[in-house]
Amino acid sequence: MERTTCCIVGGGPAGMVLGLLLARAGVEVTVLEKHDDFLRDFRGDTVHPTTLHLLDELGLAERLNELPQRRLNRVRLPIGQDGELFTLGDFSALKMKYNYIAMVPQWDLLDMLADAAKQEPGFSLRMNTEATELIREGGRVNGVRYRTAEGGTGEIRATITVACDGRKSFVRTMPELRLQDFPTPMDVRWFRVPRLPDDPAGAIGLIRDRTFLAMLDRGDYFQVAAIIAKGTDAEGRNRPIEEFNEGLVRRVPWLAGRELVADWDDVKVLQVKLDRLRKWHVPGLLCIGDAAHAMSPVGGIGINLAVQDAVAAARYLADPLREGRLERKHVAAVQRRRWPTTVLIQRLQRVIHDNAIVPALQGEIDFGSTARLPLPIRATAKLPWLRKIPPYVLAYGAVRERPPRSALR
Helix, strand or coil: CEEEEEEEECCCHHHHHHHHHHHHCCCCEEEECCCCCCCCCCCCCEECHHHHHHHHHCCCHHHHHHCCCEEECEEEEEECCCCEEEEEEEHHHCCCCCCCEEECCHHHHHHHHHHHHCCCCCEEEECCEEEEEEEEECCEEEEEEEEECCCCEEEEEEEEEEECCCCCCHHHHCHHHCEEEECCCEEEEEEEEECCCCCCCCEEEEEECCEEEEEEECCCEEEEEEEEECCCHHHHCCCCHHHHHHHHHHHCHHHCCCCCCCCHHHCEEECCCEEEECCCEECCEEECHHHCEECCCHHHCHHHHHHHHHHHHHHHHHHHHHCCCCCHHHHHHHHHHHHHHHHHHHHHHHHHHHHHHHHHHCCCCCCCCHHHCCHHHHHHHHCHHHHHHHHHHHHHCCCCCCCCHHHCC
8 A cells, every 4th residue: 555645636737836845845745647748739838927936936947948938028919901910918018027928838847847846855756647536435535546557556545635637637526526617608729830930929819700819929830729619620620621721821811821730630629618616625635726627728827827726735735744734724725715816817717708709709809900899909009008917917817826935945
């Protein structure tokens, strides 16, 4: 029988940050990750200023700067029939050290966090190991049962188990956690298109002809998110990929003459969910990140909310775990701290769904016509100081969490 103090299920951003912070604070930690590596495309690559500040506090800024990345400091929109680029938000105007979003491949970020955590004697990362079932005894969770890629099975008992394995986490089916789901009007297609040196830099949003595109500058290519009406992806895939590319060029004329998407297999679809657990914990178990609250991709803030959950969890749990005095109140404090931010962000995302996404997909908003621009865009054009507000909200969110002092370097 294996035993650890904290068993973390899922080696994503929340799981790896929590594992690193707890291990540095002297807590024995075991992280279970079902894959054999972190190499998966079109995951959350937007590292916001709050996370950049955290990595700096942890002494990892130099290592982060060595990773391949692209820095986004402006969000721009092509306005009018000629497509003149209008700056909606400018991070560089903010008076702070990290006044940009770093586009870092998530697998590189996770490898960096894993390497840092492995330097701590109490940390263990077990790849190819999938948690399959909770060990429930005497009204509490006492760990997990697992299965390895080779077919082996076993148990790990723990003082506390933390679910960080995303919106598909098996623990979300527990009736006592009371999953609350909100309807979403869209799904998202992710794909890449080539970028040339003279192309616009930064993040570019486009709403035209019932199409909503977000193009993220990744250096030699754009990472493109195409928002589509909920449940319509399969129907679109019945059409030739050439028709898909022609539609892209029609809406983004400067993409003409390039080899765009070669095959529908290169277009990945994210089925958007927006939900949250009414209760994030039961005795012996805590859920954070997408396991506790699946976020819309609006704003690209999911990874950063998950990281902030992990920081808050580490601050409330580190000392009680290390000293062997963990109580239910310590675990409940994590949800109490993070709940208002989660509710606020999800409400904002629902407002954006209703007032921007749905009208755009129905053709009621079109940046190709200045007469059909939404009021916030028109106001920002007349009052340039408003351009600081979206970057500030994205940079800091509602609350910035502080890691436990024992984890700092």
